[in-house]
Amino acid sequence: EVQLVESGGAVVQPGGSLRLNCAASGFTFESYAMNWVRQARGKGLEWVALITWNGGKTDYADSVRGRFTVSRDNSQDFVYLQMNSLRHEDSALYYCVQGSLLKWGQGTQVTVSS
C-alpha cells in the first residue's frame, strides 16, 4: 500500500525558513516524480513544486519560485521542500503527492505568523 507521510510543519515567523519532509513507502519511489501541493484554510488546492524521478528537473509555481526548493533522496525514499523567505500567504496544509497526483499524504501544517 502506498504511504506518504509528511512532517516538519510548524509555526514560523515571516521571513523564516522551514524544511518539510515526506517519507514514501509501498511503491518503487525512484520510478516516480513527486509533487508538493498546498491548501490554505478554507481555500482550494494549489500545486507548489515537482521533482522528476531522478531529481534532474524541478518545476515550481510562480508564487514560490526562487524561495522554495524541492529535492529528493532515492536511497532513503524521501522528498523534501525547503521553504525560505516565508510569507503569511504561505500558511497552508502542505501535501506530498505521488507522480500524476494519484496518491496523497495527509499533509503537514505550516503557519507563518509573528
Next chain:
Amino acid sequence: QSVLSQPPSESGTPGQWVSISCSGSTSNIGSNNVNWYQQLPGTAPKLLVYGHNQRPSGVPDRFSASKSGTSASLAISGLLSEDEADYYCAAWDGSLNGWLFGGGTKLTVL
C-alpha cells in the same frame, strides 16, 4: 498561476444526477488527462477519476468523467447524502510546466 474554472457550487436531491464542469485551455485539458477529487471537511483529497475515466479501487461507478475539447465534467448519478463535499479537477499544463487545479465546487445534497 491561473486555475481551471469550476462553478463554486452545485446542488441536487438524493437520487438525482448532477454534473460538475471544469473549463481550461488547449495547454491543459485540451492535451492532457483530467483528474477529479472529492474532499470531505478535514480530510485529504480523495482521487475519484483519472486517465480515461478510470476509477481507483473502491470508488463506485456512480462517479464518471468525460472530456470534450478544453472542457471536462464529472457526473454523479444516484446522488447520496454522503456525496456532499468539495470537488476539484486537475490537469497538467504543458505551457506552464505545472499542475493546475480548479477552484473547487461545493456540492450540496438537499
